[in-house]
Amino acid sequence: MAKLRDDNDTDLKEAMLYEKGKNGKVTCNLCAHRCSIAEGKQGICQVRENRDGTLYSLVYGRTIAQHVDPIEKKPLYHFLPGTAAYSIATAGCNFRCRWCQNWDISQMPREKGLIVGEKASPQEIVNSALRSGCRSIAYTYTEPTIFSEYAYDTAKLAHEAGLANIFVSNGYMTREMLETFQPYLDAANVDLKAFSDKTYRKHIGARLQPVLDSLVNMKELGIWLEVTTLVVPGINDSPDELREAAGFISNKLGRGTPWHISAFHASYKMADVPRTSIAILRQARQIGREEGLDYIYIGNVAEEAAQDTLCPSCGTILVGRRSYFVTGQRVEENRCPQCGITIAGVWD
Ligand code: SF4
Numbered sequence: 409m410a411k412l413r414d415d416n417d418t419d420l421k422e423a424m425l426y427e428k429g430k431n432g433k434v435t436c437n438l439c440a441h442r443c444s445i446a447e448g449k450q451g452i453c454q455v456r457e458n459r460d461g462t463l464y465s466l467v468y469g470r471t472i473a474q475h476v477d478p479i480e481k482k483p484l485y486h487f488l489p490g491t492a493a494y495s496i497a498t499a500g501c502n503f504r505c506r507w508c509q510n511w512d513i514s515q516m517p518r519e520k521g522l523i524v525g526e527k528a529s530p531q532e533i534v535n536s537a538l539r540s541g542c543r544s545i546a547y548t549y550t551e552p553t554i555f556s557e558y559a560y561d562t563a564k565l566a567h568e569a570g571l572a573n574i575f576v577s578n579g580y581m582t583r584e585m586l587e588t589f590q591p592y593l594d595a596a597n598v599d600l601k602a603f604s605d606k607t608y609r610k611h612i613g614a615r616l617q618p619v620l621d622s623l624v625n626m627k628e629l630g631i632w633l634e635v636t637t638l639v640v641p642g643i644n645d646s647p648d649e650l651r652e653a654a655g656f657i658s659n660k661l662g663r664g665t666p667w668h669i670s671a672f673h674a675s676y677k678m679a680d681v682p683r684t685s686i687a688i689l690r691q692a693r694q695i696g697r698e699e700g701l702d703y704i705y706i707g708n709v710a711e712e713a714a715q716d717t718l719c720p721s722c723g724t725i726l727v728g729r730r731s732y733f734v735t736g737q738r739v740e741e742n743r744c745p746q747c748g749i750t751i752a753g754v755w756d
Contacts, residue, residue, distance in 0.1 A: 419527070421468035421557050423456055425585060432461045439502050439553050439580045440618035452613070453554040454517035455500035465557045467498035470525030472513045473549050474533075476540045480732040482548060482576050483668050483707060485717060486753025487595040487632050489727050490734035493574060494537030497549035498558065499523050503578050504613045505601065507640050511676040514550040530562035534569050544594070548576035553585060563592035579622040580614055586625050595632035595754065597668070598623055602644040603653040611643065620656065627661050632754050635661070636668040636707075639684045639692060650692045654699035663700045664752030669693060671708035686711060702752070722747040 425437045432447040436456055443451035445458040455467045479493045500523070501514035508514055517523050528536075537545050545566045547559045552575050563573040572594040579598040586593075600623070602608060605616040626633050635657055639645050657665050669692045671684040689706045693714075696704040706714035717727035717739075724746040728735040738745050739755045 419469055420459075420464045420466065423463040423465050424557050424560065425582075425588065426463040428461055432458070434458050434461065434463045436463060437582055438556050438585050440582060440615070441502060441580070442582070450517075451502075453500050453502040453551075455498070455523060455554050465555065466523050467500060467525065467555050468558045469527055469529055470498055470523070471496050471528050471533075472499045472516070472525045473497040474526070474528065474536065476542060477546065477548075478732045478734075479544065479546075479574075480715075480729060480734065482546055482574060482597050483636065483705070483732075484574065484595055484597055484632075484634055485668075485705060485715070485727070485729070486634065486666055486703065486751075486755075487574070488543050488572065488754060488756060489717075489737055491543040491756075492541060493544045493546040493548075494533070494540055494542040494571075495546040495548045496528075496533055496562075497547070497552075498525055498555040499550065500554050501551045501578075502554050502580055502614070503551065506611045506677040507638070507643075507672060507681070508676045509638075509673070510549050515676075530558065530565050533562050534565045534571065537566070537571055538569060542571065544572035544574050546574040546576060548574070551578050551580070553577060553581040556585065556589075560589065560592070563589070567592050577622075578614075579619040579626075581622055582618075583621070583625050586622065586629060586631075590629045590631065593631050595634075596626055597634045597636055598626070599636050599638065600653055600657070601638065603649045603656065604644070607643060620660075623657075624660055627665075633661060634666040634668065636670055637692075638670045638672050638708075639688060640672045640678070641681055641684055641688070645684070645688050645692075647691065647695060651695050651699060654692075654696040654701055657696075658700040662752075663702050665701070666703040666705065666752075667696050667701050668705045668707050669696070671706075673708065684709075717751075719744040719747060719749065719751065721749045726751060
């Protein structure tokens, strides 16, 4: 058996949402890979292991990152703007995107054959969030679905303490995972990494349809949703593909769903690819407008006013932002103070 953990295994946690099968195999139902895992083996994410017919999480209570971030950095622009989110992650991911910006922690088990992390119980995470003056806990940086047990226990305690819970996710979870989390999950930002199944299969190691299903499921379950597309040159930047993505968001999730179009910076296995041009990002924004989206933001570049929230009816600046920080907020009781229309989101 591969030894992934760096110390003893006394804090292993039995997994949620799995089934025992024949010959000691188990099936994990957390994400759409639905791995069938033989004894002594791990799932695709490498952080869930079958030991003698029982599936365990190898990352419960072990954070690879803990930071206080502005919620705008997730990015969430229409959910408690101007507040801080206590952000945590464990090692591992169920995707292997060739351009991953956090590959050193997301691919650590796969690339280094190692799982490390600082021990922190769910209660300690909640206490740290409260001490830091945060209004929410964000499960982020890597994929929270693969550390569901840890996120779930933390999220329950967070709600009891009056904190919101946020997933920053690739959207590959199953419907049953989302239904389990729904009572405690308030908001999510989901990456729609491409609008091509071929790209998902070739560059990510996954499929497109389960991501689209999760986006619709989150909307149905009443979780506040924002969508991000990292525009990678030569991968997902054709006008036709961007139009399909924008059209899906507008038609299936609603025109009030914020779409964050972010610039790619060279990373991981795409270190020689140039960064996304501002012209492509502006073109994507124009396409989003033509497809009817009300709130489109350009991120990861210095572009004047590209992060401000404007009233889609009268154009009043409702939330001003600079470098992830809110410079002014004018939404009153979910409405534009100028023309009175409802502004989609969860506002203070
Ligand atoms: S969470 Fe991990 S083990 Fe479970 S189905 Fe997804 S990749 Fe497989």
